Amino acid sequence: MIEHEASGRTVDEAVENALNILGVQRDNVEISIVDEPSQGLLGLIGNKEARVIVKVKKSPEQFLEDYLIEMLDNIGVDGSVDIDSDDERVEAMINGDDVGVLIGRRGKTLSDVQYLVNIIMRRQFSNLNKMVVIDVENYRVKREKTLTQLAKNVARKVSQEGYEQALEPMNPQERRIIHLALQDYPGITTYSSGQEPYRKVIVAPK
Numbered sequence: 001m002i003e004h005e006a007s008g009r010t011v012d013e014a015v016e017n018a019l020n021i022l023g024v025q026r027d028n029v030e031i032s033i034v035d036e037p038s039q040g041l042l043g044l045i046g047n048k049e050a051r052v053i054v055k056v057k058k059s060p061e062q063f064l065e066d067y068l069i070e071m072l073d074n075i076g077v078d079g080s081v082d083i084d085s086d087d088e089r090v091e092a093m094i095n096g097d098d099v100g101v102l103i104g105r106r107g108k109t110l111s112d113v114q115y116l117v118n119i120i121m122r123r124q125f126s127n128l129n130k131m132v133v134i135d136v137e138n139y140r141v142k143r144e145k146t147l148t149q150l151a152k153n154v155a156r157k158v159s160q161e162g163y164e165q166a167l168e169p170m171n172p173q174e175r176r177i178i179h180l181a182l183q184d185y186p187g188i189t190t191y192s193s194g195q196e197p198y199r200k201v202i203v204a205p206k
Helices: 012-020 060-074 105-124 140-160 173-181
Strands: 003-008 029-035 052-055 078-087 090-093 131-136 188-193 198-206
Touching: 003 012, 012 029, 012 052, 029 078, 060 078, 060 090, 060 131, 105 131, 105 140, 131 140, 140 173, 140 188, 140 198, 173 198
Parallel strands: 090 131
Antiparallel strands: 003 052, 029 052, 078 090, 188 198
């Protein structure tokens, strides 16, 4: 359990100082008061500050797992949540019989859920420097394979016909997959055009 000892003129100030260092919200900590503040002689000499120990109850991984399980319960979906974390990201994989409702058309609902969860996680953990990724039944892996194949098929057609071709509107993550898939494709360049949420990738001859 991560903890930090801090001091302040009052107990509340000491707690706030600890929360700022830990980068968490008050409802995610246990607080132990080590010393109450007291005034010395004439209120000047021998003043003693408040001292507290603040312990974080839930890590980002545990908080994310609990939040998603509660979300599934609230929408009446029976599913499980597996968390995987490394130095760059925290990934939550949701599995179950009815979890497809969280994907939506072309992953729109899943993207919205991930966006919302990222906001919530960064409010809870201000020091969190990892990307939070939500996936459902390995949808993102399957979608990446589909988009990569689509990109190569379109690039082949553009190379043969010599005309640029616009793909369907995609979210930023999916557009990035297209760009990466074709970044080394000979004779082909890609760029994005339009405004969100209708922004799309253009595959064009160099």
